[in-house]
Amino acid sequence: MTHRPRRSALFLPASNARAIEKARALDADVVILDLEDAVAPDQKATAREAAVAAVRSGGFGHRELVVRANAIGTAEAEADLAALAGSGAAAVLLPKVDDPQALHRARAVLGKGPALWAMIETPRAILDLPVIVAAAAATGLAALIAGTNDLAKELRCRPFPDRAPLVPVLVQIVVAARAAGLVALDGVSNVLDDPAAVEAECRQGRALGYDGKTLIHPSQVAPANAVFGPDEEEVRWARAVARAFDGAEAEDKGAIRVEGKMVERLHLEEARRTLAIHEAVTTRS
Template structure:
């Protein structure tokens, strides 16, 4: 949601989204930065977003606005900060140290936009910063990546598939959430659906969106299938039976099922219950 659009900030209070990103960076013109910062400060301070996670995308710290954005965020305590154009783990550590010095709530997380070629090349080092910073997740920024690389954006995202999978792999290696990039044509629901399906196949946890009209499609595609949830519950129940205690492999619905499947089942059920609880 553009931080300069007070109507959008208000409308976000009723959107069926998991996370709201209140943007002070790309969606805000230079002359509107100060006003947007004030609007976001008031919106977050009001605490009218319910169970939705609230992130503020601040401007880069080497810009004229970044440190002012950071100070405001510390004061209003959103759930996290989304940092643009991250290219190294040291940048994350710098912000983390500034948050600690400013007395930020320990629960305030960091999210990194992965939108620069160097970020993709050094994604392992960026994701590894989760070991000693507040880093919680990675968000793909393919618009900037396309601009920086000169690659063409096609429906199958062929030019970016390697980068997308590298980021997913790094996120999984370091226990981070990973969110797919935006789909720019908010009137093209079939195109959005195809890209959501692709993102789910790649392993993304969800998709970043630029318009409320996109929410229903993304929620539907990324939500667990009811049949899969039922099977996951059956796996959990089967491993809980006394006769299966201590076993690494059992049979569920005629299929050999290992402990790794139990882990997957628990994750799927947790996601399903989180969605049900937020509905």
């Protein structure tokens, strides 16, 4: 399995040429060109053309390039998907995925093109998570993103800085993603001028099991990368676990002793993931 860093996923309006150009030099792991919320209705066609042009022109280096289409069932969705089918984008992000039918409809238009990512941002989607992720293999679904702003609105909850009312649904999204072997990305932080608050939200997301965080401003990239990337101690411990299991004395054992702790082979899998992400980040710096 290839473990690709997705610590930071930055949303940018596809209609903003200047922002797209700047994104080519940002340290975000993922750039998401947005055709939905960030684009006015009369700019949809222009933004679509700009997104396809940006994907085809390249220059994003290590950054994974994703395009968020308009929601299935809207007037713009099919045109978005048709344009993106052969664009070369790594994935198409579908907003407001409530059921697996949305994934199948998108795949029918995309053909064998980009992977699908799904935003989980409605109560119905939370209830239907098991059937949504069950369609992953057939539809090329590779990631779930928590749409926290829409979820808060639909649930009529008040998340406040600690997001406590959203934690139960955030956990359900992670559980569904892990059950299907998918990437899970936390929702955006609306805080733009308080790095400590952004970092705290990132730490909460990581504690809940998310692989990274979606972002709405370049200033949020650094805290997301710092929190969701393995730190020195995590890398040291991962190396110790990997070394211990590579030794001949561990060859036929399911659990061994490492630095006074009992470590199982399930910990070896996580250690290898940590080391793969660390290597991917450090070798491109």
